[in-house]
Amino acid sequence: MQAQHSPSNNETNPSLLTDIAVQAHEILREEYDEYATMLEYRNAWELLVAVSLSAQTTDAQVNKVTSVLFARWPGPGDLADAPIGNIEEVVHSTGFYRNKAKNIKAAGAVIRDTFNNTVPDSIEELVKVPGIGRKSAGVILHHVFGKPAIIVDTHFGRVCSRIGILSCDPAEKKPDPIRTEKEIAEILPPERWSSFSMVANLHGRRYCTSRKPDCFNCPLREICSYRYLYVEPVQPGAASTQSAEAASTPSSVPEDGT
Ligand code: SF4
Numbered sequence: 674m675q676a677q678h679s680p681s682n683n684e685t686n687p688s689l690l691t692d693i694a695v696q697a698h699e700i701l702r703e704e705y706d707e708y709a710t711m712l713e714y715r716n717a718w719e720l721l722v723a724v725s726l727s728a729q730t731t732d733a734q735v736n737k738v739t740s741v742l743f744a745r746w747p748g749p750g751d752l753a754d755a756p757i758g759n760i761e762e763v764v765h766s767t768g769f770y771r772n773k774a775k776n777i778k779a780a781g782a783v784i785r786d787t788f789n790n791t792v793p794d795s796i797e798e799l800v801k802v803p804g805i806g807r808k809s810a811g812v813i814l815h816h817v818f819g820k821p822a823i824i825v826d827t828h829f830g831r832v833c834s835r836i837g838i839l840s841c842d843p844a845e846k847k848p849d850p851i852r853t854e855k856e857i858a859e860i861l862p863p864e865r866w867s868s869f870s871m872v873a874n875l876h877g878r879r880y881c882t883s884r885k886p887d888c889f890n891c892p893l894r895e896i897c898s899y900r901y902l903y904v905e906p907v908q909p910g911a912a913s914t915q916s917a918e919a920a921s922t923p924s925s926v927p928e929d930g931t
Contacts, residue, residue: 691860693896694838698865700892701872712736717792717817718749718784722777724812725804730767738767746781749790753781776804794818807854815867823857824870825850828877833857835881837898844903846883 711732714720719739726735742763746752752760760774767773780802784792792813793799799810811822830848833839839856841848861869880891888900 687860690838693836694857694861694869695865696896697836697838697893698861698869698872700896701876702868704892705872705875707868707871713739717794717813719743720813720817721780721784721792721799721802721805721809722752724809725777725780726764726767726773728773729769734767738764749781749784751781752778753785773804779803780805792817794820796822807850811867811870815871821863821866822870823854823866824874825854825857826874827883828874828881829853829870831883832873832877832881835886835897835899836893843897843899 712720712723712727713736714723722742723735723739726738742752742760745763746755746760755778757774757778760778761770764770764773764777783802784790787801788798793802794814794817796807796810796814799805799813800807805813808824808826811824814820814822815824827847830839830850830853831846833853833856834841834845834848835843837843838860839845839848839853857869858866876893880887881893886899886904888894888897888904891897891900894900
């Protein structure tokens, strides 16, 4: 049964939020490949380095760099012992190269010395590796170890906020990531965490963009609080009479410049 939309989803009971989140997950699963990642890797260590390099650049650019990087320094110990200047040279094109080089070199040392050359498979241990935050740890847990993880980034948070499954106003574009993770964990079972994270992230990039969400064509439009509150305001239960053009062009949306 389809969950009934209410503009005040975030003030209602947890079971309604679960219904909406599950429904959104099922719809988005039809739309996106939850295992899609353009980062190329052959093992956990290579994905760890790739995600560490992926901030503020494209996956394609990371792949170009990692193919050279792993040819020269295949394992954690190799990278840990490599001269920092040489690493900086290789990762230069990914941007923020000084920080990234420092992080992956330090990560190599930690994986070698603390984790016996094995990438750990828990979020608590992964976040001890330099350059790895909860989001990157979640990506590694999901893609390499097949473990449940809620992977919170700006796209995921925005989609969750807008469809009304968080306690904040659906117009909040940047909900607090820790609170987002906690609230999603409370309404979705662990077996849905990683998959929902991946497809909601892709949805935030394709339809539910920060500046101009494509609500008219969005597959979540029937269950989305933001659409009902800010794009195509209607009384609950009443049919909308707004034009398609109006529906796809928010006019009363708070703009925070992002
Ligand atoms: S209807 Fe609009 S705001 Fe809601 S999820 Fe879709 S694109 Fe985002």
